[in-house]
Amino acid sequence: MGETIIRTEKLRKTFGPTVAVKELNLEVKRGEAFAFLGLNGAGKTTSVKMLLGLVFPTSGEAAVLGRPIGDREVRRKIGFLPEHFRFHEWLTATELMRMHGRLYDIAAKQLAERTASLLDLVGLGRFAEKRLHGYSKGMLQRTGLALALLNDPDLIFLDEPTSGLDPSGRLLVRDIIKDQRSRGKTIFLNSHLLSEVEVICDRAAFIKQGEVVEVRELQKLIEGDITVSIRARNLSPDIIQGLSQWSTPIRADGEHLTINLASELLLPEVVRYLVSRGVDLYSLSPKRLSLEELFIQIVGTEGGL
Amino acid sequence: MRIWIIAELTFREAARRKILWTALLLGLAFLTLYGLGLHLMLTGPAAQASALERREGTNALLIVGLYAVNFLMVMMTVLSSVDTLPGEIASGIIQSIAIKPVNRWEVVLGKWLGFVAMLTLYILLMAGGVLTLTGVLAGYTAHNVAPGLGLMWMEGLLLLSMTFLWGTRFSTLATGVLTFGLHGLAFIGGWIEEFGALSHSQAAVKLGVITSLIMPSEALWRRAASEMQSPVVNALGVSPFGGASVPSTAMVIYAGLFLIAAFSLTLRRFSRKDL
Numbered sequence: 041m042g043e044t045i046i047r048t049e050k051l052r053k054t055f056g057p058t059v060a061v062k063e064l065n066l067e068v069k070r071g072e073a074f075a076f077l078g079l080n081g082a083g084k085t086t087s088v089k090m091l092l093g094l095v096f097p098t099s100g101e102a103a104v105l106g107r108p109i110g111d112r113e114v115r116r117k118i119g120f121l122p123e124h125f126r127f128h129e130w131l132t133a134t135e136l137m138r139m140h141g142r143l144y145d146i147a148a149k150q151l152a153e154r155t156a157s158l159l160d161l162v163g164l165g166r167f168a169e170k171r172l173h174g175y176s177k178g179m180l181q182r183t184g185l186a187l188a189l190l191n192d193p194d195l196i197f198l199d200e201p202t203s204g205l206d207p208s209g210r211l212l213v214r215d216i217i218k219d220q221r222s223r224g225k226t227i228f229l230n231s232h233l234l235s236e237v238e239v240i241c242d243r244a245a246f247i248k249q250g251e252v253v254e255v256r257e258l259q260k261l262i263e264g265d266i267t268v269s270i271r272a273r274n275l276s277p278d279i280i281q282g283l284s285q286w287s288t289p290i291r292a293d294g295e296h297l298t299i300n301l302a303s304e305l306l307l308p309e310v311v312r313y314l315v316s317r318g319v320d321l322y323s324l325s326p327k328r329l330s331l332e333e334l335f336i337q338i339v340g341t342e343g344g345l
Numbered sequence: 346m347r348i349w350i351i352a353e354l355t356f357r358e359a360a361r362r363k364i365l366w367t368a369l370l371l372g373l374a375f376l377t378l379y380g381l382g383l384h385l386m387l388t389g390p391a392a393q394a395s396a397l398e399r400r401e402g403t404n405a406l407l408i409v410g411l412y413a414v415n416f417l418m419v420m421m422t423v424l425s426s427v428d429t430l431p432g433e434i435a436s437g438i439i440q441s442i443a444i445k446p447v448n449r450w451e452v453v454l455g456k457w458l459g460f461v462a463m464l465t466l467y468i469l470l471m472a473g474g475v476l477t478l479t480g481v482l483a484g485y486t487a488h489n490v491a492p493g494l495g496l497m498w499m500e501g502l503l504l505l506s507m508t509f510l511w512g513t514r515f516s517t518l519a520t521g522v523l524t525f526g527l528h529g530l531a532f533i534g535g536w537i538e539e540f541g542a543l544s545h546s547q548a549a550v551k552l553g554v555i556t557s558l559i560m561p562s563e564a565l566w567r568r569a570a571s572e573m574q575s576p577v578v579n580a581l582g583v584s585p586f587g588g589a590s591v592p593s594t595a596m597v598i599y600a601g602l603f604l605i606a607a608f609s610l611t612l613r614r615f616s617r618k619d620l
């Protein structure tokens with residue numbers, strides 16, 4: 041990973057007196073799966089719409105695929121599945137795909153083949169000639185996913201891609217994202233399903249009140265911070281204080297201690313320290329910090345709409 | 346190229362959603378009724394009338410027929426297009442088009458052309474049908490058919506452009522209310538001008554002209570009617586359809602500029618709109 045594919049600098053959007061995006065500073069590299077996380081109303085969708093050229097920034101700068109946002113030729117290389125996917129429902133899935141493909145200037149023969157293979161990929165091959173108004177929400181979302189891949193884009197924006205899908209649909213989305221990544225495509229994912237983000241994405245930006253407050257590498261999250269619950273006796277205040285060389289904060293409640301460690305590798309050292317000071321150790325349960333817990337730590341629970 | 350894809354999509358949507366077919370079916374019912382009425386008029390006691398009376402009577406019925414066509418054309422133009430921009434903006438459908446390598450102005454122009462194709466087809470079928478029936482049944486050919494139909498077409502384009510203009514800013518309902526409301530003003534302004542001319546009230550005529558400057562749609566119909574109306578009626582100035590105070594060529598040019606300005610403003614607004 042090297043080339044920057046999305047770069048924003050102090051990107052801001054206001055709607056009258058309402059600040060939707062306060063100051064967006066972001067950098068996404070080619071080939072990564074990047075998650076954009078925040079509470080409802082944090083400015084995620086507006087940010088994505090600005091990157092797609094659907095919403096015009098009030099101030100700030102941004103470039104996508106090396107060109108200013110909204111550039112017509114860049115849009116040829118972008119795919120987008122909106123959160124509220126709505127299409128011309130009087131068309132069949134095949135007609136919809138072909139109409140959109142013509143807007144990308146895809147040759148008729150290639151378009152016909154690609155339409156058929158993508159509709160098969162998302163499990164809609166049997167329903168390709170059925171009008172969209174007869175589709176369920178999940179089927180429409182699958183159609184939207186096929187549409188987002190129609191132009192074989194370099195950069196794919198997925199805004200809540202699994203919100204209308206059943207578990208098998210979610211697995212399908214996960215597989216498609218993995219496949220796209222293996223082909224060097226860049227994924228920009230907005231999702232509230234943090235367990236999926238954790239599995240799929242390389243990095244995550246946490247947005248709060250229209251501002252990126254933290255960017256984390258998710259692989260480091262897996263290898264990194266763990267919470268350890270300890271049950272022990274003979275814990276003196278000095279011994280507990282001594283644990284601060286590995287952990288802050290420390291929560292102590294009688295025989296129960298909870299500490300945070302930067303890595304699982306520190307665990308034997310902590311055990312040696314406690315035992316060497318005569319502590320009777322009854323149980324010790326390490327637990328990796330989930331993305332959900334990290335999310336709550338970073339953006340909190342208040343302010344969502 | 347992309348403009349034509351969007352124009353085709355718009356036209357196909359009207360056909361698929363039965364807007365076009367319903368309008369055409371009712372149009373055929375209208376033409377059947379018109380033809381039957383004309384036939385009964387020509388074969389009834391009026392058959393004994395003089396050639397001049399028959400000709401003027403036929404012309405009067407023709408103008409009434411075209412007046413009804415004009416009314417239906419106004420309704421169809423506004424009702425079929427009123428939802429195209431505000432509806433697709435509100436639902437988010439427009440997003441899937443706007444993220445394609447297509448300029449915003451191409452989206453609007455494509456949609457506009459789709460509706461222009463429908464409007465043209467409708468006028469040709471309806472007004473052409475009325476004129477053909479009159480020609481076949483009564484052997485009567487209207488005066489200045491091409492400029493007359495051209496002016497009706499221009500009225501449709503003007504209303505279509507106004508619908509698009511409001512649609513970039515307001516909801517579907519508000520867009521419809523605004524367009525019909527303005528056309529209503531133009532309509533009553535036209536009648537005030539007509540009656541002002543008949544009663545020699547310059548103030549009323551001026552009021553009508555000012556109304557036409559605010560919304561020149563009805564002025565185009567009155568000029569169209571005057572073009573196709575019998576020269577005798579025009580000379581006497583007794584027709585309720587633009588006989589007494591005929592909108593000038595300057596007003597027609599103004600309407601053309603108004604149309605261009607409205608559509609240009611639509612393109613500009615939509616190109617800068619957050620979707």
